[in-house]
Amino acid sequence: MPPLISSAIILRHVDYGEADRIVTVLTPDHGRLKGFARGARRSRKRFGTALEPFAEVRLHWVPRPGGELVSLREAELVSLRTGLRRDLETLALAGYGCELTEALFDEAVGFAEAFGLLRAFLDHLDAAGASAGARLLMELRLLTLAGIVPHLQHCAECHGALPEGPVGFDAGRGGSLCPGCGGAAAGLRVDRLTLGSLGRLLQTPLERFADIRLSPRTLQEGGALLADALRGHLPKPLKSAAFLAGL
Amino acid sequence: MLDSIPSFARLVAELAKFPGVGTKTATRLAFYLLRQPDAAAAALATAIVDLKRNTRFCSVCFHITEQDPCPLCVDPARDGSLLCVVEEPQAVLAIERSRSFRGRYHVLHGALSPLDGIGPEELRIAPLLDRLKAGEISEVLVATNFTVEGDATALYLARLIQPLGIRTTRLAYGIPMGSELEYVDEATVQRAVQGRREL
Numbered sequence: 001m002p003p004l005i006s007s008a009i010i011l012r013h014v015d016y017g018e019a020d021r022i023v024t025v026l027t028p029d030h031g032r033l034k035g036f037a038r039g040a041r042r043s044r045k046r047f048g049t050a051l052e053p054f055a056e057v058r059l060h061w062v063p064r065p066g067g068e069l070v071s072l073r074e075a076e077l078v079s080l081r082t083g084l085r086r087d088l089e090t091l092a093l094a095g096y097g098c099e100l101t102e103a104l105f106d107e108a109v110g111f112a113e114a115f116g117l118l119r120a121f122l123d124h125l126d127a128a129g130a131s132a133g134a135r136l137l138m139e140l141r142l143l144t145l146a147g148i149v150p151h152l153q154h155c156a157e158c159h160g161a162l163p164e165g166p167v168g169f170d171a172g173r174g175g176s177l178c179p180g181c182g183g184a185a186a187g188l189r190v191d192r193l194t195l196g197s198l199g200r201l202l203q204t205p206l207e208r209f210a211d212i213r214l215s216p217r218t219l220q221e222g223g224a225l226l227a228d229a230l231r232g233h234l235p236k237p238l239k240s241a242a243f244l245a246g247l
Numbered sequence: 248m249l250d251s252i253p254s255f256a257r258l259v260a261e262l263a264k265f266p267g268v269g270t271k272t273a274t275r276l277a278f279y280l281l282r283q284p285d286a287a288a289a290a291l292a293t294a295i296v297d298l299k300r301n302t303r304f305c306s307v308c309f310h311i312t313e314q315d316p317c318p319l320c321v322d323p324a325r326d327g328s329l330l331c332v333v334e335e336p337q338a339v340l341a342i343e344r345s346r347s348f349r350g351r352y353h354v355l356h357g358a359l360s361p362l363d364g365i366g367p368e369e370l371r372i373a374p375l376l377d378r379l380k381a382g383e384i385s386e387v388l389v390a391t392n393f394t395v396e397g398d399a400t401a402l403y404l405a406r407l408i409q410p411l412g413i414r415t416t417r418l419a420y421g422i423p424m425g426s427e428l429e430y431v432d433e434a435t436v437q438r439a440v441q442g443r444r445e446l
């Protein structure tokens with residue numbers, strides 16, 4: 001059987017025995033694949049540096065009947081993204097983007113867009129380094145692609161308008177809450193201007209990260225809002241998020 | 248089939264736990280041992296028991312050793328102002344094989360991993376800082392692997408060590424990204440030690 005060829009981003013790998021490696025990748029057309037790379041750890045002949053996390057490759061692979069693991073034949077390096085190794089924050093945020101993408105798109109559809117988004121995110125970090133804005137955009141867009149973005153600019157329960165100033169937010173109840181729906185008792189308070197900014201960010205092109213400026217308030221309140229929204233959709237806390245928080 | 252020969256089956260099961268060894272290879276090894284004289288089999292068994300009984304981690308550098316502190320830590324011919332930090336004991340062996348380094352070592356027993364959530368408290372970083380604060384060391388050569396984890400560890404160590412006013416360098420020259428030192432040839436390790444650069 002001739003191998004299939006896919007664009008792929010290396011998400012992570014684990015060593016298997018002395019010489020082999022199991023690699024998890026994201027592809028636009030087949031979603032997440034787990035592949036067995038024979039000899040990748042000891043010998044660099046076949047795969048070279050192409051199986052390093054965050055690298056983009058053209059992957060030659062063969063499905064294995066009945067098995068979850070596909071067989072990796074060859075990986076042509078497209079981009080190693082060495083700029084991600086400039087500092088710990090950038091490295092950790094790149095890891096977070098990969099882990100979050102994998103967590104939200106485990107079995108779902110929409111891989112092509114998720115792939116394009118992750119590629120743009122990694123390319124941006126590679127060129128510009130980590131920033132709170134890039135993280136916020138990535139989280140917001142992944143929630144959107146996964147179809148689980150909370151109600152922002154209207155009340156999640158009565159769909160009514162929201163008042164000026166601070167508004168209650170509870171991801172568990174669907175998002176923003178007007179005073180009539182008990183918004184004052186919600187765990188999070190977010191200014192309506194922040195909700196407006198997030199709403200406008202949803203209109204920006206999915207793959208654009210450069211030249212989007214966010215106010216400190218949007219970053220702070222928006223970051224807390226998105227963390228609340230993500231918590232409900234992640235089966236367990238992300239390891240890379242804990243690592244980032246510890247920096 | 249093996250059920251009727253429990254001793255044989257037990258050995259195969261134990262051997263098959265080795266990295267890179269499957270049931271097929273384990274069975275071949277077991278047949279080989281079966282054909283050996285009793286003394287040879289006993290020597291192997293003793294070697295395994297002795298390894299576990301006699302070796303421990305050096306309380307100074309955390310390399311494997313039979314005496315504490317280890318020979319590398321007490322050898323007066325080694326340069327105590329130069330410290331090489333590695334992820335695993337295998338890397339100490341790789342650098343020693345290259346005969347390019349005459350300082351002392353510190354083994355972290357792992358690397359930082361943003362993706363696996365392995366943070367600094369899970370590595371032997373606190374005792375490293377204690378050694379550095381003792382004042383004898385003037386250069387730290389970070390010889391972590393050229394993987395995402397090794398790079399993350401090197402970046403973290405640089406941030407920690409530079410404020411102490413200690414020169415911090417990293418292996419360079421010809422070690423390709425993605426490499427583990429254990430699998431790099433001696434000549435390349437030698438060039439990388441000699442061509443180390445500021446971190």
Ligand SMILES: [Zn+2]
Nearest residue numbers: 155158178181
């Ligand atoms: Zn309402």
Ligand SMILES: [Zn+2]
Nearest residue numbers: 305308317320
């Ligand atoms: Zn020692």
